[in-house]
Amino acid sequence: MTGLTEAIGTYVASAPTAPPEDLLPLLRSAFIDTLGTMIAGRDEPAVALLREHLAERGASAAEASVLLGAERAHSADAALLNGTAAHALDYDDVALGGHPSTVLVPAILAEAQRIGANGARAMAAYLVGYEVWGELIAREPDPLHEKGWHPTAVFGTVGAAAALAALHGMDAARAAQAVALAGSMAGGLVANFGSMTKPLHAGRAAASAVEAVRLAARGFSASPDAMEHRAGFLAALSPKGRVDREAPATLGGALRIREVGLNVKRYPMCYATHRTIDGVLDLVSRHDLQPEEVASVEASIGETQAAMLRNHAPRTGLEAKFSLEFAVASAVVARNVGLGELTDGFVARPEVRAIFPKVRIATRDTRCPLEPAFAETDRVVLRTTKGEVLDSGEIRFPRGAALNPMEEAELHAKFADCTRGWNGGSALLDQLSRLETLPGLAALGGRA
Structure with a gap:
């Protein structure tokens, strides 16, 4: 029986070089939302410090653009900076x-900029990475967060390696090596949530x-069973x-992305807060509540x-991203939870901090079949100082979820908000809206 690592390599090598027509809108949205959040996060302290750190290495190959600007760097350094910026505000999409x-x-x-790949091939590579990520995480019945692993950091490394192997047109053996190598490069701790x-x-x-991928292209070796071995990646x-290391891979059949999709964030907060935010915003708006009228929120x-929501009395905007108390307070005080509220100044406001002790978190042991780290539903019960009990009811899918999606106009409005103050936002949106037709990605945003 073909091993999992080998099966991934075979899938990557045989994947189409252009995406299915019906998935073009979804794949465009992935690039639009990610590059928008990347631009929004370009000036965050984590990005600035990382740029300083990389600058100390001296000049490197000018292979890919940094933050879609004139600066260029080695493709790995560009990926490092751009990925950090895209996630700096925790405003990027969620799935798997x-x-x-x-x-x-x-x-x-x-890598598409380095090798001159076109837009359609880049979108097809994204699909390969998503599917490999989905194949791996579907084998694990327990949320990795419970052991302290950040799935984005671990599955993302392997999924992205598969995507790049497809982008390069690697054969099955080299693609499997790239994936196996990536497994040993993966890591990221939940304990570091709420920090840079x-x-x-x-x-x-x-x-x-x-x-x-670049090492595998040179012939750098890795174990042919790195994914499924008893001392391998999954185990x-x-x-x-309880991970399933033995079942045959289902890659190449029905696409998981059609079932799972992408959840586009409405709020620059940990996704674990979004259903609660929706519930509080609805109750506060429907009953026109003022902050002083809120006695408690469960x-x-x-x-x-x-x-995951470990910060119960956050002091900074960064800490507040992982605080349900802040999520509720912002929804109550500002009737919004946006980029303007995720600032140190807003977090420090007395009326915001006054809500924190009024928030109680109750846990439930149900599990969402699409996002196992979450309960099947969330619920908000708000009590007013007049003794009223206001109930959101069970909240299944937050606004922006794949099964409660944004309209295209809403996605574009989020992109415009993210790119406000950045010269080239409208041109970039136009390019990304026809990404599959672009002959190359070097000129995205007019920055070639």
């Missing part, structure tokens, strides 16, 4: 237990994928050792969600 596009798009963009290191996870995953990550969420 993590953030697929914030790893796949920066890696593909960097979390977005670095995405950047490092993208950069590691570039390195893995090492598995929280309870949010019922999944146990793994609660574990």
